[in-house]
Amino acid sequence: MEDILRAAAEKIRAAKYLTAFTGAGISVESGIPPFRGPGGIWNKYDPSILDLDTFRRQPGRSWPAIREMFANLLGAAGRPAVQPNTAHRVLAKWEAEGRIQAVITQNIDGLHAAAGSRRLVEFHGHCRGVTCLECGRERPWDAATAEAEVPRCPCGGLFKPGFVFFGEGIPPAALAQAEEAARRTDCMILVGTSGVVYPAAALPMLARRGGATLIEVNPEPSDYTGKIVDLFIPLPAGDAFGRLERHVAAVRPPRG
Numbered sequence: 607m608e609d610i611l612r613a614a615a616e617k618i619r620a621a622k623y624l625t626a627f628t629g630a631g632i633s634v635e636s637g638i639p640p641f642r643g644p645g646g647i648w649n650k651y652d653p654s655i656l657d658l659d660t661f662r663r664q665p666g667r668s669w670p671a672i673r674e675m676f677a678n679l680l681g682a683a684g685r686p687a688v689q690p691n692t693a694h695r696v697l698a699k700w701e702a703e704g705r706i707q708a709v710i711t712q713n714i715d716g717l718h719a720a721a722g723s724r725r726l727v728e729f730h731g732h733c734r735g736v737t738c739l740e741c742g743r744e745r746p747w748d749a750a751t752a753e754a755e756v757p758r759c760p761c762g763g764l765f766k767p768g769f770v771f772f773g774e775g776i777p778p779a780a781l782a783q784a785e786e787a788a789r790r791t792d793c794m795i796l797v798g799t800s801g802v803v804y805p806a807a808a809l810p811m812l813a814r815r816g817g818a819t820l821i822e823v824n825p826e827p828s829d830y831t832g833k834i835v836d837l838f839i840p841l842p843a844g845d846a847f848g849r850l851e852r853h854v855a856a857v858r859p860p861r862g
């Protein structure tokens with residue numbers, strides 16, 4: 607394992623345009639409840655409630671699940687329920703050191719931003735607030751929104767959370783930034799992503815076609831492992847990044 611970590615750290619140090627592509631697995635050690643599987647929100651609610659047409663027709667059906675998602679991620683009224691872990695913090699530190707050019711995340715939990723990442727592409731939107739479907743007015747998630755049965759804009763329009771619904775397109779700016787980063791990167795670290803949610807899942811393929819080295823951090827193999835991944839680190843994200851950072855920061859003894 608130490609050999610793989612050392613080899614990955616070498617690639618990270620040598621990269622000219624380093625990127626990270628993260629999924630739900632990076633936030634597990636922060637205590638984010640999984641959306642799928644036992645105890646997940648989709649065991650309790652039908653995913654169709656996050657379909658945009660359903661939401662427009664029957665917002666009262668969708669809001670109990672949305673409210674629960676906000677509460678899980680943000681606390682009841684905007685107070686953080688969870689904190690970034692070592693993996694989020696190391697990525698933010700690498701950005702501050704000029705080592706990493708972009709973090710592309712599929713997560714809506716806001717933990718990369720909370721850790722200090724600024725060159726951040728939130729591919730599936732975020733959970734910080736709501737936007738009016740009619741006039742575009744934005745408002746943070748606060749007590750008033752949390753308590754309303756169906757939050758509505760002063761214009762009468764429906765407020766929709768800042769994250770992307772099923773059947774909704776990726777925000778054009780996020781898509782353009784993510785594809786640009788994937789085309790330019792010469793080393794991409796995949797973290798805690800299963801590679802099954804498209805179009806996000808195509809980004810590592812795009813990086814690969816451009817000749818990038820791919821490093822994967824995942825406790826379990828994914829759809830990418832053994833196909834397009836050069837170095838596979840089978841560890842939880844926080845553990846892996848803590849150890850990677852020690853190798854990346856280590857000053858090598860002078861040669862000779």
Ligand SMILES: [Zn+2]
Binds near residue numbers: 742743
């Ligand atoms: Zn409005």
